[in-house]
Amino acid sequence: MTESEGEAVEAFERLGLTSYEAKVFIALHRLGAGTARDVADVTDVPRSQVYSVAESLEERGLVETQQSNPIRYRPVSLEEGQRILEERFERERERAFDYVDAVKQEATTEETQEDIWTVRSRDRVDDRVVDLLSQATDKIVIGARLPELLTESIERTLEERAAAGVSVLAISRDDGIRERLGAIDGATVETPPPYREGDQRSGRIVIVDDDGILLSVLDDDGSETAIWSSGSLFASVLIELIEASDELQPGSE
CATH class of the missing domain: 3.30.870.10 (Endonuclease Chain A)
Incomplete structure (x- = not known):
């Protein structure tokens, strides 16, 4: 894996994907479409792991599965993938900060607050x-x-x-x-x-x-x-x- 690809994987991880999910997603875009063996050939993800990782990506809406023999996988377009991850990031951001805001509001009702x-x-x-x-x-x-x-x-x-x-x-x-x-x-x-x-x-x-x-x-x-x-x-x-x-x-x- 090149340094640039490693940085891309790390970026995808910050957006909520696992390392394997990021690598499989990138590999499928490199291939256009492919089987678990095809993906394993161009990544360090074991073939046995590609199936579950691809299934997880399908649940996220980032990969489509063709029920053939063997099973083939195809990634959604970059535009669609970006939209899905942005929406996910926004939902998680709102969930996190809504919780912090609720905690903060509860804290302001306490009788003692730090002044210094x-x-x-x-x-x-x-x-x-x-x-x-x-x-x-x-x-x-x-x-x-x-x-x-x-x-x-x-x-x-x-x-x-x-x-x-x-x-x-x-x-x-x-x-x-x-x-x-x-x-x-x-x-x-x-x-x-x-x-x-x-x-x-x-x-x-x-x-x-x-x-x-x-x-x-x-x-x-x-x-x-x-x-x-x-x-x-x-x-x-x-x-x-x-x-x-x-x-x-x-x-x-």
């Missing part, structure tokens, strides 16, 4: 920051210590929310970050308090409206870990505590 979530790895934190920012309707407070923590997608989302009338306050001691965020129309840029100058572990802070927050720290190897919460009592209280402190007050230039 942990995100690890830079890319995932980037995605969570963008998601939180995109939900802002009133105000955004964002702080970043290093230039690489302000990605293009984050910057673009800030521009979009500012253009929509959302108040944006950016906090950073890094000149590059201050320059980039200061170029956003409507954004205000401040420096953090002086006592934070020696901070080498903080990553980002994001506050969205009054009920969304993300805080991250950087490990010694540069990896990033963040906690975040949105639409929760925890988020509201933590935001109030931060805003009541001097964490968001401007420092000296």
